[in-house]
Amino acid sequence: MAQYTANTTQKDLDYEVSRRRTFAIISHPDAGKTTLTEKLLLYAGAVGMAGSVRARKNQRSATSDWMEMEQQRGISITTAALQFDCQGCRINLLDTPGHQDFSEDTYRTLMVTDSAVMVLDAAKGIESQTKKLFQVCRLRNTPILTFINKLDRPGREPLELLEEIEQVMGISPAPINWPIGNGPTFKGVYDLASKSVLLFERTEHGRYRAPVRVHGLNDQVLTALLGRDEHAALIEEIELISAVGTKFNRDEFLAGLATPVFFGSASNNFGLEPFWQALIELAPPPGPYAAGPNSIEPNSPEFSGLIFKIQANMDPQHRDQVAFLRVCSGRLEKDMQVHNARLGRKLRIARAYRFFAGEREPVDEAYPGDVVGLANPGVFSIGDTLYTGRAVAFNTMPRFQPEHFCLLQNSDIGKYKQFNKGLEQLEKEGAIQVFFFSDSLRKEPVLAAVGELQFEVVTARLRAEYGVETTVSKLPFACARWFEAEQPDRAEIIWPSRCKLAEDRQGQPVVLFSSEWELNYCREKNPRLALREWG
């Protein structure tokens, strides 16, 4: 192996950092994140034939929805990480789930990306979940690119959509291109900077790259295509937007104050090529990473990284657990010894993989911006900081309070080992918490989650991954609280009638309340009682 001097190593590191692009695709459910992901892979040359999200028989399903339940329902449940090379860049794309029941996963993903693509449905504009995710981006001033999708269907006026972005989000929308036609008449986009019209042609089921033809705005081809009146209206609108519309400013974009806006249709491959080109050009490489009051430079020679996600059983052939790590600084090498700040001890990175949704490939090294999976024999948890050299502790990952509770029953007592193992694994992924009622002899687990859909995911995954049939029955609780160490005698506490005592996996006592109101009532009645939100 070549011997590098200290200088060349630093040069290599600088170069590798500069060519990383790490971004998440975010939005309200169904705006088209997975479809857009799929088509971006096509433009990047990473897959030959883009799958259709709603998989028909004998048709490929979407790459990034690799989980069985995702493919059956056509929704994303968990963030998919896809790493690939394009035009000299190494891309780390994270396709997040939009549904609020899975939003903890999306929020954590947003903690490890350098930019985000916000997808809007042209007919719906800014929806509730998009707004929440945008506010999370604000916490780290994450630069955002906006893709207004589904232009092939009748949608709202483009000007109205821009106004909504400005008013609801408080960020300046700078259109990069402008749609030509709307719904069935959608023909292409006008690129405001190059002053050229890109006309798209439909392809069979939108599965291949849509061919593009380039024209000037006054070209007679457009008059023939749109009709005289519509052509004249388009010219007028573009004159207006060119004169008074917000101009794109890179510094404002990088500071999270302005967003470049693109129009298109992911399912028809309209407007995707210009968007992909702009994404590679505009998405920033990794920058400094906040760790308490300090920030860690990506080009620092010491390695550091953050575990943001745990996922078990991604590969049916090798049922193992993977910890997803974002490299924040330095270089990660296979077999390297790193500190785990939480455990206070050193660990060896025995196996690291790069992922392409459900598929993986071993890697010997990774650089800042890279999202890699580490084989996890139980030593990594969500939120762990790994480092070499001086101690680093990255800021904690967001956690949401569970608001839904259910009793999980194992229908096949003979499979209690698989049942327990499966449940423990799923709990480690952080999507559910498991409690046991203190007064019950039968130790049936109580599941707590942010959203009810998580319970369906648990039963589906226990069946698919552990061969165990289970049923869930809803429980009437709405929040859980742990006791602080200093407590009055528990016999003295006046408990509201509907709350119940339980224990978590570590045997710590937990109180389950039927409502926030009941929790507050309990606090009023027992002023000395001290409860906390997490165990």
Ligand SMILES: Nc1nc2c(ncn2[C@@H]2O[C@H](COP(=O)(O)OP(=O)(O)OP(=O)(O)O)[C@@H](O)[C@H]2O)c(=O)[nH]1
């Ligand atoms: N007409 C039209 N439909 C689209 C377009 N893009 C996506 N869709 C459809 O919208 C639906 C949702 O698409 P997805 O890509 O799964 O949406 P998503 O944002 O990934 O959804 P979640 O991950 O579950 O939040 C699917 O039926 C897509 O076929 C588009 O450009 N035009």
Ligand SMILES: [Mg+2]
């Ligand atoms: Mg999706």
